[in-house]
Amino acid sequence: MGLWPTDHSPVGLHFTQTEFSEYVRQRSDCCIDEELERCFFLWTSGHIGAITALYGILQTANILAQPRSSKFSLAEFEAAAPSLEKFVHELGGACELKKGLPPQSLITDVGRPSFAAFFRRLLRHGSLFCTERRILDVQYDDLDQWVFLDDPIHGDTCLTAIRQGWVFTSACGNFPNTVIISLSTPLLQCWFSYHLIPCELEASFESPLDLVCQVTALFRPSLLRDPPVRFGTPLESRYLTEFYRAASALTDGAIVLSPDFGTNPDRESQGRIDFLLAHKKWGIELTRDGNRLDGGRDPRFQNYGQRLEEGDMTQYIFVDYRVTQPVQSHPDVPHLYHVVFDDMFEDHVILKGSDLSVICHGSHGSFPKV
Template identity: 30%
Template sequence: MKERLVQARLLPVRGTPGCGKTVLMNLLHAYILKHFPSALVKVQHSWPPRESGPTLEECLQKLDPGFPRPNTITFLLFDEGQDSYSDDILWNAFFKEVSYAGSYRQYRVVLFCSYGSPSSRLRSYHIGARDDARISLRPREGSIGILLKRSEFDEVVSLYERKLNLNPDLLDLIFDWTVGHVGAVIKMLHVISYQRVPDTRRGVQLTVEAFHAENPTHKLVQALAGGAFERGLPKVMELSAQPDVVALFRNLLKNGAIDMNENAADEAIRKCHRHGWIHADRTANGAITRYVFPSPLHTMAISWRLEPTNDMPHFPSLFDLAIAAISEFKPSQLHIPLHRASPQSTDKPSKPQYQDEFYRSVFSVTFGNVCLSAEFTSAREARVAGCIDFFIPAVKWGIELTREGNQLNEHSSRFTNSGAYEAWLNSGDMNDYILLDCCTSIPSKQFPEIQNLFHVVFQDGYKKVDVYDNMTKLVKGSIVLLENHQ
């Protein structure tokens, strides 16, 4: 960090709302005072608009009364640094000179920004910041990131203000769902800290099963409202007034990421980027920018904020919808690793890979009327009981996938009178559910106690599917899968 501060001169720090930029700025302030005792540090919380106001020199002198200081290293820390993007003169006359060690070579500038870069006409100056001097959510090679590393996440949990006693598997789940996004981590800990308090006081660990029992997906989405995490999400009213943003979100939910040249980004992408609802990172191909949601938890929350469309086709039953989605599977998609799939090698598709293809298909047949779980968006290969993977809000149907009979008893237990989804089912918030077991051979064991279970058996190199019920009775045979589905 010390070398970066000395060498970078102009250091952009980019992250979506609630990821901890302001806290990082305050920590950096203290760090500079400790490690650069002869330097000055000035903080600007928001750069003022200057259309008809003070000159650039007057603004800089207000920030640093001794400006310009030719003989003293001076650090300028800009919170809400994106407010400076519209100030052509600030970037052309000051930041450019700082970046290239020109007239203001004694200054070091750190910009904490909620999104990308200045306008296109200024981008050549912004590129004055080297790649290894850019700090974003996720670390690039030779750089660092804002997201918490696992060791930092564990420290945050240990220092949380309310007593917690979390099972290691639940800690893994929270880290996977939040990817170390500070606002998401703190919100999850806040929600959990008020649940099963008597058990916590008695030293009983909160397990993944207990977490899901307390937090069916629809209730978790409600509980996540408010706080720093909420600042990174659009309000429902904002979405209803911006159909272009809704269309972009549906596209992003379907594909997981959008890659394009930054100059070609349309207004919807620019709008979402400016608000911090999506994050942008440069790919290995420097000309291409990848737009993604900040974390799996953000992805889940946004999918639940989108209002169902009125053009969803009618399906007589959830089983009919499931068959329609399965019929849209593309064999090749089960042979190749997908963008959400786990990196672990296997000779059979992983659960996340089956989930990915089912989501693509159910998204298509419902015209995008599907909500996601954080379990799905994080591509976790669940080691213990998980949660509903997909929810169709227009008809209140829940869909869960498993693979090769994995943990069928744990999955089914969530739909019993004592299971995690009892309240969801009994309240009418979920009208029906289905459990789909994706496998490559007919199961030898029957499961009479597991209702609504269907084995989806792929054969002939994933070109044909037969569907069996919980008693291994064939209920839908010879579904031929093609590559040319739209």
């Protein structure tokens, strides 16, 4: 039995959308509404163990003890695990998912640094390419995204992750004898990002806005203009991907991912923040071209206010990335800033959402301080 996949078949023990919907209908002990069903499937990619773990979070919540005639909603699920920290803790404790995760001691910088470095690279890029050896006459776009099995350190680490089932491999059609390595569900991305937080935050930021300014300056214009075919993602998803890649590099992996990361780029509603700067408990939500700017009518801002009161977050920022100038201010949307790119994504201006005043100008590779 080799390590290389023989076709593009999905990994086992995953429900299709139809199978998952049937499973939900059969769970008469814990009925969920359509929005929560949709989120569960997006977060888990149909992974049976992950689905069971999410149901377990609902079943252990106090809301189950209350008599009810309606189905559980996304808001009620969030009430059961209101913070990313609690969500990840509940998730990692689920026996259905725990057996597919590496020991936490293995992915610390003081445990096995090679494993921590490997999974940080995997999160930063979203996927890695793995092949037997580097070929000298082949030009690789980004060497950091490649793992060569003849490397005595990184190669052995990668093979261990594959053999233990901690990562998912799929065939790569663009390169011979190469597989694409990824994490099988967004929930696993969330879990790994939380457990790979460094002990200290070496980078210095004066505010969430300062963080956004520095991260945006590290965006790669070429990937926003002409993303690789393998991304196949709308622009909002590319903003999210670039933000995490740049923020992760800037903070040495101190950014925790939401389970929503990479699931639904055209989402109309958002259950959680997209990112959390763990050491400062700063929440960051991204949108594109003014999407979801409903102001005080949006219940998620009330949820953010509750998390601030409870200490799950200390501050948050809502960032609207766009290529068109906004014409309407949003004084009712707290902590909103617009980042307006030029057509080539080389230069940008940051505007305050409440009155459209200019905060600063920036360009690729520069770091404006605010």
